[in-house]
Amino acid sequence: MKSNNFPSGIDRRALVSSLALLPALSGTLLSTLAEAQTTSETALASWNDSPAKKAILDFVRTTTDRASPQFVPPEDRIATFDQDGTLWVEHPIYSQVVYCLDRVPAVVEKDPKLKNVEPFKTVLSGNREAIAKLSLHDLEKILFATLTGMSVDEFNADAKKWLTSAKDPRWKRPYTELIYQPMLEVMQYLRANDFRTYIVTGGGQDFVRVYSQQVYGVPPEQVVGTATGTKFGYRKDGRPFLTKEPKLLLNDDNAGKPEGIHLMIGHRPYAAFGNSTGDRQMLEYTGAGNGARLMMLVLHDDAKREYAYGPAQGLPASRVGTFTQALYDEAKKKGWPVISMKSDWKRIFAFEQTA
Amino acid sequence: MKSNNFPSGIDRRALVSSLALLPALSGTLLSTLAEAQTTSETALASWNDSPAKKAILDFVRTTTDRASPQFVPPEDRIATFDQDGTLWVEHPIYSQVVYCLDRVPAVVEKDPKLKNVEPFKTVLSGNREAIAKLSLHDLEKILFATLTGMSVDEFNADAKKWLTSAKDPRWKRPYTELIYQPMLEVMQYLRANDFRTYIVTGGGQDFVRVYSQQVYGVPPEQVVGTATGTKFGYRKDGRPFLTKEPKLLLNDDNAGKPEGIHLMIGHRPYAAFGNSTGDRQMLEYTGAGNGARLMMLVLHDDAKREYAYGPAQGLPASRVGTFTQALYDEAKKKGWPVISMKSDWKRIFAFEQTA
Numbered sequence: 001m002k003s004n005n006f007p008s009g010i011d012r013r014a015l016v017s018s019l020a021l022l023p024a025l026s027g028t029l030l031s032t033l034a035e036a037q038t039t040s041e042t043a044l045a046s047w048n049d050s051p052a053k054k055a056i057l058d059f060v061r062t063t064t065d066r067a068s069p070q071f072v073p074p075e076d077r078i079a080t081f082d083q084d085g086t087l088w089v090e091h092p093i094y095s096q097v098v099y100c101l102d103r104v105p106a107v108v109e110k111d112p113k114l115k116n117v118e119p120f121k122t123v124l125s126g127n128r129e130a131i132a133k134l135s136l137h138d139l140e141k142i143l144f145a146t147l148t149g150m151s152v153d154e155f156n157a158d159a160k161k162w163l164t165s166a167k168d169p170r171w172k173r174p175y176t177e178l179i180y181q182p183m184l185e186v187m188q189y190l191r192a193n194d195f196r197t198y199i200v201t202g203g204g205q206d207f208v209r210v211y212s213q214q215v216y217g218v219p220p221e222q223v224v225g226t227a228t229g230t231k232f233g234y235r236k237d238g239r240p241f242l243t244k245e246p247k248l249l250l251n252d253d254n255a256g257k258p259e260g261i262h263l264m265i266g267h268r269p270y271a272a273f274g275n276s277t278g279d280r281q282m283l284e285y286t287g288a289g290n291g292a293r294l295m296m297l298v299l300h301d302d303a304k305r306e307y308a309y310g311p312a313q314g315l316p317a318s319r320v321g322t323f324t325q326a327l328y329d330e331a332k333k334k335g336w337p338v339i340s341m342k343s344d345w346k347r348i349f350a351f352e353q354t355a
Numbered sequence: 356m357k358s359n360n361f362p363s364g365i366d367r368r369a370l371v372s373s374l375a376l377l378p379a380l381s382g383t384l385l386s387t388l389a390e391a392q393t394t395s396e397t398a399l400a401s402w403n404d405s406p407a408k409k410a411i412l413d414f415v416r417t418t419t420d421r422a423s424p425q426f427v428p429p430e431d432r433i434a435t436f437d438q439d440g441t442l443w444v445e446h447p448i449y450s451q452v453v454y455c456l457d458r459v460p461a462v463v464e465k466d467p468k469l470k471n472v473e474p475f476k477t478v479l480s481g482n483r484e485a486i487a488k489l490s491l492h493d494l495e496k497i498l499f500a501t502l503t504g505m506s507v508d509e510f511n512a513d514a515k516k517w518l519t520s521a522k523d524p525r526w527k528r529p530y531t532e533l534i535y536q537p538m539l540e541v542m543q544y545l546r547a548n549d550f551r552t553y554i555v556t557g558g559g560q561d562f563v564r565v566y567s568q569q570v571y572g573v574p575p576e577q578v579v580g581t582a583t584g585t586k587f588g589y590r591k592d593g594r595p596f597l598t599k600e601p602k603l604l605l606n607d608d609n610a611g612k613p614e615g616i617h618l619m620i621g622h623r624p625y626a627a628f629g630n631s632t633g634d635r636q637m638l639e640y641t642g643a644g645n646g647a648r649l650m651m652l653v654l655h656d657d658a659k660r661e662y663a664y665g666p667a668q669g670l671p672a673s674r675v676g677t678f679t680q681a682l683y684d685e686a687k688k689k690g691w692p693v694i695s696m697k698s699d700w701k702r703i704f705a706f707e708q709t710a
Contacts, residue, residue, distance in 0.1 A: 075568065152617060205618075205621075209621045213430065219430055220620070220622055221551075221576075221619070221622065223621065227618055229618075230614050230617050230618070231614070232610035232611075232613050232636055239643050240613065240639045240643050242617055249604055249605075249618065250604075255587035258587050258595065258597060259584065259586070259587055259597065262507060263560075263584075263585070263604065264576070264619060265575070266561075266576055266578065267575055281595065284595045285587070288595050
């Protein structure tokens with residue numbers, strides 16, 4: 001986490017209230033419109049011709065050709081994608097954490113005694129450096145306080161509102177436009193070949209489900225994420241509703257990813273995409289199956305067009321989206337292609353001009 | 356639970372070893388073959404013309420006709436089905452409980468000190484009346500002991516083996532043939548109209564997923580059930596695997612059904628089918644949505660062709676699949692059609708001759 005461009009939750013609040021001025025989540029509607037990329041000639045248009053691109057094309061050919069000994073029947077064609085750092089930007093800090101920080105004032109308004117309680121006090125101070133130094137434990141407190149305690153319907157409405165208004169400070173665009181166009185093309189290409197594409201994220205399942213269909217063409221039931229429980233109850237008028245509870249059901253990171261895949265999907269994926277140590281077990285689990293499997297890792301090595309962090313390959317270290325040298329070595333040893341953002345991708349975002 | 360025809364887990368063990376003599380899970384492959392029932396004239400062939408049948412046809416018409424004010428876009432077309440007593444026979448006791456009782460000798464063989472510990476001792480005794488009197492707490496102990504502690508792969512292989520060999524004592528057929536043909540037709544008809552059909556069961560998610568595709572045409576990822584956690588680990592050779600842990604993640608019954616639907620699907624269903632008080636909250640949650648919704652309950656009122664139990668409408672009381680008069684009254688009040696097995700269904704099982 002770099003404190004120098006850490007976005008303050010407080011500054012951002014103004015944006016939330018200026019809803020009407022801002023564009024809706026339209027930037028990446030491409031996901032549904034561009035589903036027509038079915039042939040290997042037209043697919044993956046934002047990819048340079050490279051071993052990484054070839055690995056994807058070869059995998060799809062070998063698993064979908066009925067004459068191939070590694071043919072996979074359509075019902076088993078499952079591909080899983082990490083989100084943060086694999087499908088969209090995760091630096092300087094996860095977008096959902098920005099959302100949670102932005103929600104702190106509303107939470108404190110409902111429960112004023114939190115005003116002088118840490119870590120809420122620090123968040124309210126707007127002191128970016130202090131916020132950037134919050135411990136994982138403090139962040140967890142903020143996540144629970146801002147993501148639970150309301151009805152599912154209230155949460156969905158609030159998250160949707162934020163997503164249409166908040167903007168990333170570097171690109172000045174909604175977070176849902178900071179999607180990696182080449183990865184969207186991988187999802188589209190796999191779907192065009194009868195794969196079901198799942199998001200398997202350490203991020204909040206309910207949060208990602210709010211925009212997954214519109215942004216990625218992935219329906220809510222194909223989002224596996226960190227999940228808290230809900231509690232069924234009745235409103236005064238007798239109508240039933242669900243309340244989000246501060247009870248962790250699934251911590252969908254590291255070993256939690258294959259565990260979450262088993263819980264929510266019940267098959268082993270044939271392809272898995274990630275970018276950090278949190279994805280290691282998902283890729284290992286995918287690779288432990290028989291037949292052709294594709295495991296790939298995105299390496300953030302493009303400080304100019306996006307960010308550069310590792311510490312693999314001598315890139316700067318990072319607390320967010322850590323890609324260790326050990327993971328890099330495991331990938332090389334096991335034949336998992338590593339995607340270089342710098343050299344494998346013609347463009348990173350849909351809004352960029354192609355070179 | 357009727358002790359007079361309660362199947363003993365011990366007697367049944369002989370069957371498990373006579374695998375080769377018995378037919379495979381072919382009886383209900385109909386589910387995939389008969390998917391062609393697309394028109395309302397040919398659909399629901401095993402249903403008598405009745406208000407229940409009409410309710411299904413009307414619901415599909417009104418939600419799929421683009422000109423209808425209650426049109427539902429295909430991505431939102433979700434239908435959920437309870438399993439035990441709604442899709443297959445649950446009397447005299449849930450089939451999965453029979454499986455668990457049948458597994459007790461194998462569990463005791465691995466851990467011999469259980470031999471003299473209750474409730475295992477009683478199960479091993481083969482005393483049907485004593486087994487039938489086991490408390491819910493005892494049954495839970497048996498479920499945890501027999502459904503966890505092994506790898507996911509070992510569990511799947513064992514459950515599959517049992518399903519191809521064990522037979523229901525009344526019909527002398529595999530449990531997976533005791534599927535209600537009229538309900539299978541409802542699933543097929545809904546799928547032919549672009550609904551995704553989910554099973555939402557109090558039974559074990561992993562257990563049902565073993566046969567759901569073959570028997571119901573429902574893939575594993577569309578089975579929501581009572582779920583225990585798994586634990587990721589590595590075998591000696593470094594290959595990763597998942598172990599089933601005795602930790603309850605989701606108790607998918609009563610209020611747990613809408614909670615499970617939110618966790619696993621993330622949309623509210625448009626149609627929900629059940630047969631007992633355990634399905635009440637799922638139907639209420641479904642009915643709380645806007646637009647056309649279909650909630651239906653199967654009433655077991657046919658002792659001749661299947662079983663008769665309630666205690667609704669003066670039918671005999673039952674500990675398994677209880678349908679109270681209060682639930683019946685709620686259904687009438689809210690306009691949930693109640694399906695009479697006796698008068699609404701031409702036949703109950705695929706293997707029956709049609710009248």
